[in-house]
Amino acid sequence: MSSISEFYEKDRGEDYYNRLIEEIGGLNGKLNAFNAIGSISEGFPFSVKDNICVKGIETTASSKMLGSYVPPFNATVVERMLKKGFGFLGKTNMDEFGFGSFGLNCAKPARNPFNEKYVAGGSSSGAAVATSILKYHVAIAESTGGSISTPAAFCGVVGFTPTYGTISRYGLIDYANSLDKIGIMARSGDDAREVFDVVRGSDGNDATCTDPDYHDRNTGNIFVIDELTNGASEEVMREFSRLLDSLAGKGYRIERKSLKILEKAVASYYVIATAEASTNLAKYTGFKYGLKNDKFYQKYNDFFSDARENFGIEAKRRIAIGTFVRGASVKDRYYVKALKVRRLIINELAGILKDGFILNPVMPIKTPSIEEAESLDPLTSYKADMFTIPPNLCGFPHVSFTYAYPDGMPIGAQLTAGHFDDYALLGFLKEWESGFKYRFRYDIGAL
Amino acid sequence: MKIGLEVHVALQTNTKLFCRCRNDAAEVNTAICPTCMGFPGSKPVLNGSALSIALGIAKALNCKTREKVSFIRKVYFYPDLPKSYQITQLDEPMGYDGGVEYGKRKVGIRRVQLEEDPARIIREEEYTLIDFNRSGVPLVEIVTEPEIVDPEDLRSFLFELESILYYLGIDIEKELKIDLNISLGRNRVEVKNVTGIRNLVDAARHEMERQKALLDSGKDVVAETRSYNEGKGVTEESREKESDEEYGYIYDPDLTEYSLTGVEFAKPLMAGKIAHDYAERYGANEDTLRELLMFNRDALRLLEHAKDRRSMKSIINAISLLRKYNGMEMDEDSFDQMAMLLEKGGYVGEETVKKLLSGGSIDINVEEVKVEDLDREILELINKNEGLIEEYEKNPKTFNFIVGEMMKKHKLNPRYIAERLGKLLEERRK
Numbered sequence: 001m002s003s004i005s006e007f008y009e010k011d012r013g014e015d016y017y018n019r020l021i022e023e024i025g026g027l028n029g030k031l032n033a034f035n036a037i038g039s040i041s042e043g044f045p046f047s048v049k050d051n052i053c054v055k056g057i058e059t060t061a062s063s064k065m066l067g068s069y070v071p072p073f074n075a076t077v078v079e080r081m082l083k084k085g086f087g088f089l090g091k092t093n094m095d096e097f098g099f100g101s102f103g104l105n106c107a108k109p110a111r112n113p114f115n116e117k118y119v120a121g122g123s124s125s126g127a128a129v130a131t132s133i134l135k136y137h138v139a140i141a142e143s144t145g146g147s148i149s150t151p152a153a154f155c156g157v158v159g160f161t162p163t164y165g166t167i168s169r170y171g172l173i174d175y176a177n178s179l180d181k182i183g184i185m186a187r188s189g190d191d192a193r194e195v196f197d198v199v200r201g202s203d204g205n206d207a208t209c210t211d212p213d214y215h216d217r218n219t220g221n222i223f224v225i226d227e228l229t230n231g232a233s234e235e236v237m238r239e240f241s242r243l244l245d246s247l248a249g250k251g252y253r254i255e256r257k258s259l260k261i262l263e264k265a266v267a268s269y270y271v272i273a274t275a276e277a278s279t280n281l282a283k284y285t286g287f288k289y290g291l292k293n294d295k296f297y298q299k300y301n302d303f304f305s306d307a308r309e310n311f312g313i314e315a316k317r318r319i320a321i322g323t324f325v326r327g328a329s330v331k332d333r334y335y336v337k338a339l340k341v342r343r344l345i346i347n348e349l350a351g352i353l354k355d356g357f358i359l360n361p362v363m364p365i366k367t368p369s370i371e372e373a374e375s376l377d378p379l380t381s382y383k384a385d386m387f388t389i390p391p392n393l394c395g396f397p398h399v400s401f402t403y404a405y406p407d408g409m410p411i412g413a414q415l416t417a418g419h420f421d422d423y424a425l426l427g428f429l430k431e432w433e434s435g436f437k438y439r440f441r442y443d444i445g446a447l
Numbered sequence: 448m449k450i451g452l453e454v455h456v457a458l459q460t461n462t463k464l465f466c467r468c469r470n471d472a473a474e475v476n477t478a479i480c481p482t483c484m485g486f487p488g489s490k491p492v493l494n495g496s497a498l499s500i501a502l503g504i505a506k507a508l509n510c511k512t513r514e515k516v517s518f519i520r521k522v523y524f525y526p527d528l529p530k531s532y533q534i535t536q537l538d539e540p541m542g543y544d545g546g547v548e549y550g551k552r553k554v555g556i557r558r559v560q561l562e563e564d565p566a567r568i569i570r571e572e573e574y575t576l577i578d579f580n581r582s583g584v585p586l587v588e589i590v591t592e593p594e595i596v597d598p599e600d601l602r603s604f605l606f607e608l609e610s611i612l613y614y615l616g617i618d619i620e621k622e623l624k625i626d627l628n629i630s631l632g633r634n635r636v637e638v639k640n641v642t643g644i645r646n647l648v649d650a651a652r653h654e655m656e657r658q659k660a661l662l663d664s665g666k667d668v669v670a671e672t673r674s675y676n677e678g679k680g681v682t683e684e685s686r687e688k689e690s691d692e693e694y695g696y697i698y699d700p701d702l703t704e705y706s707l708t709g710v711e712f713a714k715p716l717m718a719g720k721i722a723h724d725y726a727e728r729y730g731a732n733e734d735t736l737r738e739l740l741m742f743n744r745d746a747l748r749l750l751e752h753a754k755d756r757r758s759m760k761s762i763i764n765a766i767s768l769l770r771k772y773n774g775m776e777m778d779e780d781s782f783d784q785m786a787m788l789l790e791k792g793g794y795v796g797e798e799t800v801k802k803l804l805s806g807g808s809i810d811i812n813v814e815e816v817k818v819e820d821l822d823r824e825i826l827e828l829i830n831k832n833e834g835l836i837e838e839y840e841k842n843p844k845t846f847n848f849i850v851g852e853m854m855k856k857h858k859l860n861p862r863y864i865a866e867r868l869g870k871l872l873e874e875r876r877k
């Protein structure tokens with residue numbers, strides 16, 4: 001039974017939601033999961049990543065540029081959740097505009113509920129923390145290059161990133177439109193499935209959103225790709241090998257493969273992502289919404305430049321890179337080539353995925369401390385995404401799930417399926433959860 | 448000497464190009480939404496009817512079309528551009544490689560593309576306002592090859608182009624916004640945003656003179672963007688725009704590729720070619736036909752209906768009269784009656800047109816008057832009024848008196864009477 005059904009069956013008492021909000025408020029000071037908390041009074045609680053618009057609620061994508069911005073409309077995904085009776089709980093913290101793997105690129109970084117000295121992972125940091133501390137709750141999150149898998153793994157929750165185009169992006173503040181996928185974090189595969197059924201489906205407001213024929217293929221084959229394990233730490237590989245043994249014990253056929261072109265995935269991803277991001281961020285010029293520049297005496301170029309000083313350092317870095325790679329004189333060498341590489345990788349991976357799942361560690365390293373993560377240079381930090389990027393670059397559905405707790409911290413694996421095999425992944429999770437119990441340090445709102 | 452054009456045609460669709468806002472709001476900032484205001488989280492969704500009209504324009508300009516079209520983002524910063532990028536087309540436009548023929552001339556069409564209009568800037572002395580009603584209005588940009596040879600040629604080309612657009616149902620009362628590219632020497636000068644044919648021809652002439660003067664004095668023409676100052680009648684240096692390098696075109700990933708297979712479009716109607724063909728086939732004057740047909744759907748309708756029933760001369764006559772008396776909406780049967788009356792030498796005046804328009808019928812049995820009888824009566828009239836001929840030599844208006852007198856006696860076409868009178872006077876002079 002999903003915790004959603006369980007929640008509705010239980011007697012919650014009168015001031016359930018007041019107590020819930022109070023308790024969250026108390027813990028939020030320490031963990032920074034929420035950027036804003038709503039006024040929920042009914043329904044199963046759901047949170048929304050702060051780059052997804054909720055009408056009348058401050059939505060900033062953790063950026064100063066959008067400080068105090070209150071959208072005049074609901075994202076489609078929010079609209080569908082509300083219509084189904086879910087209760088809006090609050091907006092969750094994130095890296096500014098989704099730019100980051102550790103949740104540190106924002107004013108108040110979220111902290112890992114298992115140990116506050118550790119990162120929560122990014123960019124959907126707050127969504128993972130909220131899911132990890134709340135007994136009855138699902139999180140609407142979003143992934144561009146691994147922003148669901150990574151924080152879900154670090155905080156020990158289920159992270160489901162569906163096939164690109166299955167959930168409407170209307171109301172999502174764009175990072176890289178051809179890569180952005182709204183997804184779900186939950187405490188079980190069943191919860192994720194129930195929410196997916198509510199929010200998926202075509203939408204007249206998003207031209208890229210479709211109603212595909214879903215398949216549910218589980219061939220019993222699991223492929224482990226060298227390029228998606230190379231470079232992982234010894235500790236991560238030791239744990240991952242145990243997972244493979246355990247799955248083999250359950251009857252899965254594990255097969256190793258090599259796919260050289262995956263070495264180009266990170267480069268291709270960052271070129272496409274920053275190229276698109278640099279155009280998406282062009283609209284923030286300080287006079288229509290969010291941060292307002294009042295120096296109207298300036299010439300318009302100076303006015304815009306002045307306002308755009310307020311982007312964080314990582315946003316500025318990605319605008320600079322993205323603007324460069326699409327410039328006319330180098331476009332063919334970067335942007336156009338990256339699109340071609342993406343096409344090749346899609347074809348190669350689709351060929352493998354029709355015969356089985358691909359499994360890999362979510363990150364090459366164990367959850368780093370905040371101090372460690374802060375000391376990483378940008379390139380090392382980008383490379384940390386090398387295992388989560390391929391399915392994200394290609395729009396393949398994937399889930400991130402916990403399989404062990406070395407030293408008391410969760411560690412996660414990522415399972416990828418072919419396009420529209422979303423339910424096969426959710427089916428796998430159900431099977432996995434029948435033999436593995438997730439642990440949580442908090443159970444706020446338990447009944 | 449080379450002139451090339453970028454012509455921007457605003458389409459009168461019900462809604463804007465990428466959102467459902469109305470496309471005809473009068474009061475400023477009333478037809479706006481998150482999408483055309485560029486709000487975070489909004490997404491564009493293509494208006495299919497704009498796609499269909501744009502395809503019609505591409506086909507009418509004899510362009511090749513691809514199976515699929517796509518859209519790109521052109522990034523630049525200006526207050527009228529809410530997303531700081533314009534959604535337009537680059538490698539997969541609506542049409543390419545076309546051409547327009549007019550008379551003996553032909554100008555190549557490099558590309559026809561569909562794009563969104565930026566917002567409207569309203570400049571006041573102390574401040575600037577922005578009307579977002581125009582933001583996202585569908586525009587078709589027509590880019591010609593630099594094959595227009597001089598200002599007169601420019602006028603003829605635009606006349607032909609506007610006629611084609613008129614017959615595609617585009618409101619050409621809204622003046623076209625056009626960028627001119629002119630090069631007399633090596634370097635190309637762009638004159639931006641000229642409105643209306645007359646200004647455009649003037650701007651072209653002034654810019655040519657400016658470039659010629661520079662070249663004659665051994666100087667170089669600087670490749671730059673200029674603007675036309677209507678009041679002063681000169682082109683002036685204007686703000687430097689971004690270069691292609693900075694536009695940094697990428698595909699708009701919010702829009703997919705759109706297949707043109709099965710997209711319906713209006714069949715083009717080339718009035719210029721029709722005028723030419725009719726002139727040849729019926730031996731009519733081509734200029735007169737062009738004058739009547741280039742911007743008049745009703746004239747073409749009536750002509751097509753009557754072409755093999757009545758003489759081309761009486762058809763042209765009848766259409767001219769309808770234009771004079773504001774009766775172009777006349778139905779085909781009434782028109783037929785009118786043309787027949789004219790063909791028989793009968794008289795058609797404002798009264799006749801009004802009668803036909805209000806559903807009445809007219810007597811087309813024109814009085815049969817033998818030429819000899821008519822001539823005899825005219826001569827009698829002249830002889831009766833002594834000194835009339837002398838008077839006529841001094842004041843040709845006397846002519847009208849005689850015609851008027853004759854029309855009191857017979858229901859005849861005044862032109863016919865005047866024709867006979869002219870002949871008789873000529874004979875007398877001999």
Ligand SMILES: [Zn+2]
Nearest residue numbers: 466468480483
């Ligand atoms: Zn709109």
